[in-house]
Amino acid sequence: MVIVDDLHLVKDIVESCDYQRRHLFNAVIVALLSKAHAAGQRLAFSTDNAPPPLANRAHTWDICDFTPADYQAICSAYFDPAIARRLDFGEIHRFAPNLNAHQLRKASVWLSHELGADTARFIEYLTTHNLASNVEIEEVEPVDWNDLRGVDDVIEALEAKIALPLEDRVLAAELGLKPKRGVLLAGPPGTGKTTIGRALAHRLKSKFFLIDGTMIAGSANFYSSVNRVFEAAKRNAPAIVFIDDADVIFEGEHGERGLYRYLLTMLDGLESESAGRVCVMMTAMEASSLPAAILRSGRVELWLETRLPDEAARASIFRDKISCLPATIGAADVAVLAAASRGLTGADLKAAVEDGKLLFAHDKANGKQLKAPEQYFLAAIETIRRNRRTYTKKKRPQLTEALSIGFKAE
Numbered sequence: 001m002v003i004v005d006d007l008h009l010v011k012d013i014v015e016s017c018d019y020q021r022r023h024l025f026n027a028v029i030v031a032l033l034s035k036a037h038a039a040g041q042r043l044a045f046s047t048d049n050a051p052p053p054l055a056n057r058a059h060t061w062d063i064c065d066f067t068p069a070d071y072q073a074i075c076s077a078y079f080d081p082a083i084a085r086r087l088d089f090g091e092i093h094r095f096a097p098n099l100n101a102h103q104l105r106k107a108s109v110w111l112s113h114e115l116g117a118d119t120a121r122f123i124e125y126l127t128t129h130n131l132a133s134n135v136e137i138e139e140v141e142p143v144d145w146n147d148l149r150g151v152d153d154v155i156e157a158l159e160a161k162i163a164l165p166l167e168d169r170v171l172a173a174e175l176g177l178k179p180k181r182g183v184l185l186a187g188p189p190g191t192g193k194t195t196i197g198r199a200l201a202h203r204l205k206s207k208f209f210l211i212d213g214t215m216i217a218g219s220a221n222f223y224s225s226v227n228r229v230f231e232a233a234k235r236n237a238p239a240i241v242f243i244d245d246a247d248v249i250f251e252g253e254h255g256e257r258g259l260y261r262y263l264l265t266m267l268d269g270l271e272s273e274s275a276g277r278v279c280v281m282m283t284a285m286e287a288s289s290l291p292a293a294i295l296r297s298g299r300v301e302l303w304l305e306t307r308l309p310d311e312a313a314r315a316s317i318f319r320d321k322i323s324c325l326p327a328t329i330g331a332a333d334v335a336v337l338a339a340a341s342r343g344l345t346g347a348d349l350k351a352a353v354e355d356g357k358l359l360f361a362h363d364k365a366n367g368k369q370l371k372a373p374e375q376y377f378l379a380a381i382e383t384i385r386r387n388r389r390t391y392t393k394k395k396r397p398q399l400t401e402a403l404s405i406g407f408k409a410e
C-alpha cells in the first residue's frame with residue numbers, strides 16, 4: 001500500500017501557478033488510480049477535500065469534528081491531571097469549536113508549564129495566538145472605541161449586535177443569540193470605517209477575518225484566498241468577516257462578480273449551521289455603490305452610517321490630539337478650531353493636527369516669533385480646504401456626489 005499524505009498541499013502547488021492549469025491535477029490523479037488498479041496496488045490518500053476523481057472512485061471516510069470529550073482526551077495527554085480537571089472543555093469548545101489536534105497540542109504543551117492554567121487562560125491563549133484569524137494583530141494600529149468621536153450610535157449598535165453575541169458565550173448560548181448576518185457600514189471617505197474594523201480586530205482577535213484590496217492586488221488566486229478566509233471564519237464561528245471597501249472590490253477592474261455571487265450564497269444562509277454564525281461586515285462610501293441584489297434582498301440586516309463629525313465631535317477630536325502636546329502649542333483653543341473645521345472628516349482633522357505641528361516646529365526651529373497656537377492649526381485647516389476644493393473639482397462625478405452628501409449631513 002502507498003500512503004499519500006496531505007494531498008491538498010500538492011493540489012495547492014499545482015493550482016497556484018500564474019498560468020491556467022485547470023484539471024491538470026485531476027488528470028494526474030486519474031492516471032495514478034488507473035495505474036494502481038492495473039498493478040493491483042492500494043493507495044490511501046489523506047486530504048482536506050477530496051478532488052472529484054477521488055470522491056468518485058475511492059472509498060472515503062470523513063473524520064468528524066472534535067467534541068468537547070475529544071478536546072479533553074487530546075489535551076489531557078499533555079497536562080498534569082490536576083490542571084486537566086480544572087479545565088472546562090465545554091467552554092473551550094464553545095469558544096473555538098473547530099480546533100485541530102495540532103492546535104490543541106500546541107496550546108496544551110505551552111500552558112502545561114503554567115501552574116495556574118485554567119479555562120480563562122486557555123481561551124486567552126487561543127485568542128492571542130491568532131489560531132485562526134488572517135490578521136496579524138500586532139501589525140494593526142491599536143485603536144478602541146474611545147478614539148472615535150461622533151459615532152456613538154454606530155458603536156452602540158456594534159456593541160449590542162455584533163460584539164456581545166460574539167464575546168459573551170454564556171449569554172449567547174443561553175438566549176440563542178446570533179450576531180447579525182450581514183452588516184453594511186457606509187459613510188464618506190475618512191469618517192472612520194476602517195478604524196472601526198481595526199477596533200473590532202483588537203476586540204475580537206482570533207474571531208476577526210479581513211478581506212481587503214490587498215488580496216486582489218497581491219494574489220493571482222483571489223477567489224481561493226477569499227474562500228479560504230470564509231472557510232477559516234466558519235471553522236472558528238461565531239466569527240466576523242470584514243470586507244473593507246467592498247464597493248471598490250465589487251467595481252474592481254475585472255468586476256469581481258464571482259465574489260459577489262459567493263457573498264450572496266453566504267448571506268443566504270443556505271449553508272451549514274456554522275456559516276449561519278459568520279457575520280459579514282462590508283464597508284462602502286455609499287450604499288448605492290454596492291450591487292443592488294445584495295441590498296435589495298434583505299441580506300444586509302444592519303445598516304450603519306458613519307458621518308462627518310459635528311462641532312462637538314470635532315472639538316473632542318482636537319482635544320484628544322492637541323491637549324497632550326507641550327503648552328506652547330497644546331494650549332490651542334479647540335472651540336475655535338472646531339468652529340473653523342465644519343465639513344471636514346475625522347481623517348482631515350487628524351491631518352490638520354499633524355500639519356499644524358509641522359508649521360509650529362518650522363517657526364520654532366527657525367527662531368521666529370511664535371504665533372498664537374491655534375493659528376498653526378487654522379492655517380493647516382485652510383490648506384486642507386483648498387486642496388479639497390481643487391480635488392473635488394477634478395473628481396469623478398460619483399465621488400463628488402458622495403462628498404456633497406456628506407457635507408450636507410451636518
Ligand SMILES: Nc1ncnc2c1ncn2[C@@H]1O[C@H](COP(=O)(O)OP(=O)(O)OP(=O)(O)O)[C@@H](O)[C@H]1O
Nearest residue numbers: 147148149188189190191192193194195346347350
Ligand atoms: N469619528 C472619528 N473620530 C476620530 N478620528 C476619526 C474619526 N473618523 C476618522 N478618524 C480618523 O481618520 C483617519 C482615517 O479614518 P478611516 O481610514 O477609518 O476612514 P474610512 O472611513 O475608512 O475612509 P475611506 O472611505 O477613505 O476608506 C483615521 O486615522 C481615524 O483615526
Ligand SMILES: [Mg+2]
Nearest residue numbers: 193194244245
Ligand atoms: Mg477605509
